[in-house]
């Protein structure tokens with residue numbers, strides 16, 4: 001298999017090189033919008049709408065900062081599957097720019113890894129990344145609008161239920177019916193195959209409680225604003241269904257067995273390097289763009305200073321900014337028979 005984009009009913013061997021199809025994503029079908037958020041929460045149609053294509057560089061930078069944690073997660077999944085399990089096909093659902101798709105291809109050298117996403121520009125990034133890393137022939141991409149595109153024939157050219165490992169990070173929460181989506185993901189697994197959804201953890205931390213400007217405790221108020229926005233986003237998704245977000249229970253309800261979880265830490269201490277500062281700047285800039293009615297004037301002023309590239313108090317220059325986050329991965333196995 002070569003590094004390729006899979007379209008529609010594409011069969012193995014009919015590889016199509018990456019091609020931008022902007023008509024497919026200018027119609028707003030995969031504009032779900034989200035403000036800056038390290039853990040991916042965020043949106044509003046109008047207020048919470050996300051243009052994933054515009055977020056491409058931000059998503060890739062975010063994932064690259066997490067690379068050591070992503071590699072540890074992939075190793076955990078390899079251990080979880082066990083040495084006797086042959087892993088031939090891996091799907092990364094809502095892959096974004098394919099950083100984890102490539103990590104999974106590296107971790108499972110006998111497998112093809114397929115990045116599945118609704119944003120063609122992100123899939124192009126995934127292909128370019130795979131080529132840069134020498135993974136041509138090991139990584140494929142497939143354009144699919146979810147949840148409809150999860151219908152097995154649309155995602156899996158070989159027919160339903162042929163994935164040995166299915167990874168999905170921060171994508172299920174962008175679908176209206178999260179429980180339904182988990183059920184559909186389970187259907188894509190072979191018996192004994194492993195589903196891993198990265199949907200939990202802790203909100204990202206990046207500033208001390210007192211940053212010397214504005215009222216202390218800004219980080220907690222930003223968390224609250226993001227939770228508010230996240231609520232709006234969930235409520236405004238097409239087909240939005242409220243569910244108790246007990247992920248282990250949701251995985252069991254989807255028919256999975258042997259359900260468990262593990263958590264990986266991203267710990268970048270101060271002083272941050274350039275890429276981490278750039279990530280924080282874009283995170284806070286996106287948050288600022290969505291926060292007008294969620295923060296008071298003083299906090300908005302503090303945010304304005306934090307995202308001022310020339311201000312010594314800004315995140316590009318201040319010495320005390322750090323990055324700390326915890327990502328929880330929930331796992332379950334599709335029972336045999």
Ligand SMILES: C[S@@+](CC[C@H](N)C(=O)[O-])C[C@H]1O[C@@H](n2cnc3c(N)ncnc32)[C@H](O)[C@@H]1O
Pocket residue numbers: 030032040052059063093094095096097116117118119122144145146147168169170171174175
């Ligand atoms: C927060 S990003 C996560 C990207 C990557 N998995 C990561 O963890 O860095 C969510 C991804 O899901 C995709 N996505 C969201 N809603 C979608 C939908 N309805 N259909 C297809 N893809 C969707 C977006 O294009 C985006 O790449």
